[in-house]
Amino acid sequence: MSVEITMPQLSDTMTEGTVVKWHKKEGDPIKSGDEVADIETDKATMPMEAFEGGTLAVILAPEGEKVRVGQAIGVIATAGEKVNQIRARYSLGMRPTGSAPAPPAPKPPTESRQLTTVVPAARPATMEAATSGEVHEPDDAGHGATRQPPVAVPPVPRSGDGNRRLRISPLARRMAVDMGIDPESLHGSGPDGRIVRQDIVAPRGGAGPQLGVGQKQVVPLTKMRAAIAKGLTASKQNIPHYYETIDVDVEDLSRVRAKLNEMLEGEKIRLSLADFIAKAVATALLQHPMLNATFNGTEITRYGDVNLGMAVAVADGLIVPILRGIQRLGLKEIRRRSADLAERARAGRLKQEEMTGGTFTISSLGAWGVREFSAIINPPEVAILAVGAAEKRAVVRDEQIIARTMMSLTLSADHRVVDGATAAEFLRTLKTFLEEPSIMFFMNELENPAR
């Protein structure tokens, strides 16, 4: 049975020692009592004697290397053992470990030489596990003359590469928890692979420095970009999208909005057109429940609540916070909650439950002046509404061309669940509500007197 030679504790303040010189080479025979090496402690250099006879199979600590007390510095093959086998076992690039039993308790300084070999405990099942227990202390860590024998430190849970603990900034950790992201899956770009804010969301300011002529830059995907890329590809590949566009006259609605905002001036609330659209969509969905649904490929689930997702552009990405039970909310409350959600979305402070459980989504690019566009469905939802800009357009009324404030709405629907006519009926209801807002409130009262 092989025997490890471990670093002896040669004085009571010694926590580590250096092998100054090996007197034997690998393969040399050793008799019990032979001087095998010179060890330098914090006080002096002393020879170390072998306790067991045999063959020096492996030198684990080369000359000049600092080793903690109790750690193996070499291995002796006892009679009948194959040196090569032992050497192979130790030469997997593994370093000696702290797995040997704790060194003998300190003895009075006079007894400075000790027997230094110990029979190793059963080695850990894998070399991997053994290595992970290794703890290197900085060179100056022993100055406090610690009197306790070194203790093997249990392995710390570590990240994917199996070799290091997870390094993550407190901010990034909190953001990952809030957003439901497993930190272990993130790539850290900070010092020593520390996961920092920019590994979860793109740095503020977005696209990075402007590139000069002839320069190029490879940008690894942030977690959010990767999620968007994966999710939307799956949606577009799996869902048979079709699109229906309708033009809505929002001239009257704009006037109602202006009047309401005048009345609300004292409360510092400004309703946006988007708030009216959200309210109208929620009310219309109650009448066309097939669009307020989710689909898992085999079953359609319908909902009594409208949980409305609002796509919010954030630095290098897109987040869809959810306004829950919006059919119960008034316009002021819709404004207040959507402003809060959008602000926290941009700050990366949304909770996981505020981004899941949507039943329908609205995406608006009106603020950028986009006239109309078609959006990709956010699965497992079955439809999404793309809202364009409200703008003056020339329209024909009573054989006359007049200027009216118009807006184009495009519904993308999942044909596996919603047929074209169903979608068209929803859009017609929506158009009616937006062109005659009073009807919406009237219908709302009639349809849902309890709300």
Added chain:
Amino acid sequence: MTEEMERDENVFLMGEEVAQYNGAYKVSEGMLEKFGPRRIFDTPISEAGFAGLGVGAACSGLRPIIEFMSFSFTLVCLDQIVNNAANIRYMSGGQFKVPIVFRGGNGIAHQLGATHSHRMESVYGRIPGLIVVAPSTPYDAKGLLKASIRCDDPVIFLESEKMLGERGEVPDEEYLLPIGKAIVTRPGKDVTIVSYGRPMQRVVRPAVEALEKDHGIDAELIDLRTLRPLDAQTIVDSVRKTNRCVIVDEDYGFCGMGSGILQKIQKPCFDHLDAPIEYVHCDEIPVPFAHNLEEAMLPSVDRIVAAVKEVCYR
């Protein structure tokens, strides 16, 4: 000082060369002529003596302003300031108050050598009972000095010989600036830089400009104005917004003023930090006389920029 002495006849100025010579740095120019030798009072070179006289006068109802040619010299009167001025109100159960201002140049001026270049803010900043004020602009200096003179507790008012010639807008009319309040002098979104006093003018403001111009980093700059009591809330609010913080001073790092600031803010900021808080400070050596070596030991624009880039992962 003149305004406050006109306003309150209990205010007087005492120190080395403040009267006949018009002040070692001409701070009290013309004041002897205006107020006479009873209120503008020359002393021998005896800091322990006149600091103690001041504390006694303050206990007796006057409002002394004690000028030190350099705060380095207060090392010989620490007993008067730390033991007496700071503690008499407490030890007497409130029977005595000590409304006194100790003012003078603090820190590294220009080739004054190791013994005349001490930065005393962390020595006084840690003493309960003292208030420590450090203005960085002429405007702040007037508002804070007037507030300090009217304060009923002992105030350590830290100036810099190198800032006495600084020019800036100072209104003629009366105004006071609150003691114990820091100010965000420049809003920003990428990193919070905290500093005070001389380095603000010497390196911090130029560094903030360089960060914006050359590195596209938008720094929020906080001027502490008062070091004790520290307005930690203003710093914490800012760091919670920017998620990064760099503290700059000219103290030694170990047990320096910035270390004390760090101790106050790291816990409330912890969950908001994306990088460890950086502290840019002096090298830990006696201050060299040679100009190039003196410059080399001090925080520089480059050092601040490097620290900011480190916390921003740039």
